Amino acid sequence: MSGPSLLTVTELFKPITWFPPMWAFACGVVASGAAMEGRWGLALIGLALAGPLVCATSQAVNDWFDRHVDAINEPHRPIPSGRMPGRWGLYLAVAWTIISLLVATLLGPWGFGAAALGLLLAWAYSAPPVRLKQNGWWGNAACGLSYEGIAWLTGAAVMAGGAMPALKSFVLAGLYSVATHGIMTLNDFKAVAGDRQMGVRSLPVQLGVDRAARVACWFMLVPQWVVVVLLILWQQPGHAMWIMGLMAAQILLMGRFLLDPTGRALWYSGFGVPLFVVGMMVGAFALRSMGASA
Secondary structure, eight states: OOOOOHHHHHHHHOGGGGHHHHHHHHHHHHHHOOOOTTTHHHHHHHHHIIIIIIIHHHHHHHHHHTHHHHHHHOTTSTTTTTSSOTTHHHHHHHHHHHHHHHHHGGGHHHHHHHHHHHHHHHHHHHSTTTOGGGBHHHHHHHHHIIIIIIHHHHHHHHHTTTOOOOHHHHHHHHHHHHHHHHHHHHTTGGGHHHHHHHTOBOHHHHHOHHHHHHHHHHHHHHHHHHHHHHHHHTTOHHHHHHHHHHHHHHHHHHHHHHHSHHHHHHHHHHHTHHHHHHHHHHHHHHHHHHGGGO
16 A cells, blocks of 8 residues: 655645644743854754644644544545545654654753653544543643643743743743633634534534634633733733733624634634734743843
8 A cells, every 4th residue: 555645744744733832932932031042953943843743743643533523524634535545644643753752852851841741632632542622621721731831831941951941931821821722612613513423522512603602712812811910010011012902903803703603713713813822922022021030
């Protein structure tokens, strides 16, 4: 049996999904306050680990264990379409896990530990018997922690020479991880029919489409409000104002999204989520401006 083409393998790894953890890693780099001189190599390795390695692994794992659901929701995907034959999807998921761990050793104990935790969550999210994605509350939490919190703290730790990141960095990474729970819910609206049929209890399945959309919006907004309050308390009112402006734009877009969650979830992902991730970087620069006090 011949193997899949390079184009099919790339499609399996979903490069479009690599951006969030790579961006979060970059936020951690900025928040660390460390100078880039002499650390560019570490930063580039960290970016590659966050996106083309760990995140790509999570996509391969998810596609393999979701192949039956995708046959209903997304039959054009590499595995259900037959373009990735046999057990190639599983083989690639295992191989990329091993490669990711090997590369992670270059980033010291913090980098390796973070990569190992991220990979563990990737497998736990999709693979039985744990399969966190069977419940939208747990699955989206795991994704938020992996995509934002772990990646942010890895960037901060790597740039700090392997030292533990500052407490304020932990706080912001945690808040943006919680907010990402709502962003992950956006991905579930397109798959409600297949999820119901296959017993996947996403939030739109559990709560209904309209209520799940409102819950997703609250998840995205409340942590950002907490970030704004904290930045004001930390004497960073300028950065807080920037995030408030970005939130105001998100709220306007959410109003349109809530009128048709199923039809506009992808639309909101394209226009509302970028405002959220810009706010993440603003928060990172706020910590950087605080220097040693952060």
